[in-house]
Amino acid sequence: MTSDHVTRRGLFQGGAALAATAPLVSQAMAAPAQPSSKGTPMSPVELTVNGREVHLQLDPRTTLLDALREHLHLTGTKKGCDHGQCGACTVIVEGRRINSCLTLAVMHDGEKVTTIEGLGTPEALHPMQKAFIVHDGYQCGYCTPGQICSAVSVLEEIDAGIPSHVTEDLAQVAFSDAELRERMSGNICRCAAYSNIIAAMRDVAGETQA
Numbered sequence: 001m002t003s004d005h006v007t008r009r010g011l012f013q014g015g016a017a018l019a020a021t022a023p024l025v026s027q028a029m030a031a032p033a034q035p036s037s038k039g040t041p042m043s044p045v046e047l048t049v050n051g052r053e054v055h056l057q058l059d060p061r062t063t064l065l066d067a068l069r070e071h072l073h074l075t076g077t078k079k080g081c082d083h084g085q086c087g088a089c090t091v092i093v094e095g096r097r098i099n100s101c102l103t104l105a106v107m108h109d110g111e112k113v114t115t116i117e118g119l120g121t122p123e124a125l126h127p128m129q130k131a132f133i134v135h136d137g138y139q140c141g142y143c144t145p146g147q148i149c150s151a152v153s154v155l156e157e158i159d160a161g162i163p164s165h166v167t168e169d170l171a172q173v174a175f176s177d178a179e180l181r182e183r184m185s186g187n188i189c190r191c192a193a194y195s196n197i198i199a200a201m202r203d204v205a206g207e208t209q210a
Contacts, residue, residue, distance in 0.1 A: 043106050049074070050118025060106050064098075065089045067105035068115060076116035076145045080188075087187030090146035091115050097153035099186075116145035119152065128152050131200035139191035147187050151201050154183040158205075175205060 042057040049072060056071055065082075068074045068091070077100060080088030084102040091100045092114040120126035128148050131137070138144040157164075161173050166182045173179070180198050189197065 045105050045109050047105070047108060047110075048112045050114060056105070058105055060104065062105050063101055064091070064093075064103050064105045064108060064113070065100035068100060068113070074115050074117050078142055078145055080143070080146075085188070086143065086146075087150060088143045088146040090149045090187060092149055092153055095153075095156070097150050114149070116149060119148065126152070127204050128200065131203040132197070135196045135200040135203065137193055137197045137200040138189075139193055143187065143189050143191075147184070147189065147197060150184060150187045151197065151204075154180065155201065155205055157183065177202075 040059050040061070043060045045056045045058050045067070047054050047056070047067075049068070054072060056067060058067060058071065062071075065077060065079060068077050069079065077091055078088040079101065080086035082089075082101050084099040087099065089100045090097050092098075093108055094111050120129050125133075126148070128151050132144065132148060137147070158173055158175055158179060163170050163173055164179055164182045166178050167173050177198055180201050181194070184194075184197065184201075
């Protein structure tokens with residue numbers, strides 16, 4: 001008759017065997033996947049950035065944000081959340097504002113990109129940059145490049161008659177604080193300079209606060 005009784009010697013022997021194999025299992029689980037022998041093929045990308053043609057060889061997974069910051073050293077465009085939630089990385093592509101962290105550089109091959117550096121310089125500021133200074137539209141300044149790029153595009157959207165979620169008359173987009181706040185809602189200012197940003201935008205648009 002067989003016995004299911006576990007002896008003390010058997011228990012110790014089994015534990016020792018398990019302890020000996022545990023490091024091997026742990027190493028196998030922790031070992032990183034080996035890259036392919038050929039690696040990721042690079043993709044040629046041509047952009048016109050701030051009026052200058054650039055030719056890059058990029059990993060196709062490179063975001064437009066990283067292409068601008070890491071490859072072209074245009075660090076005015078900021079990396080905030082890196083998930084398209086804060087707007088700090090906003091740039092203007094082909095006349096439209098986008099979150100550069102959410103798009104790949106290869107998707108914009110042949111297109112025109114404008115960053116904060118392309119809007120103005122310390123010697124020749126863009127009107128929106130001047131207005132932000134006059135109205136204190138920033139505090140820490142981290143979100144400011146994205147705020148300014150977005151603000152410039154917002155005024156162009158309104159001028160073009162492009163409606164927003166708060167537009168009452170789709171046939172005629174009216175300039176209002178509600179329109180500005182709705183359209184700028186994707187740009188987060190953790191210092192809460194929102195009222196000053198709206199004042200700066202009104203200044204550039206030639207409007208006066210009612």
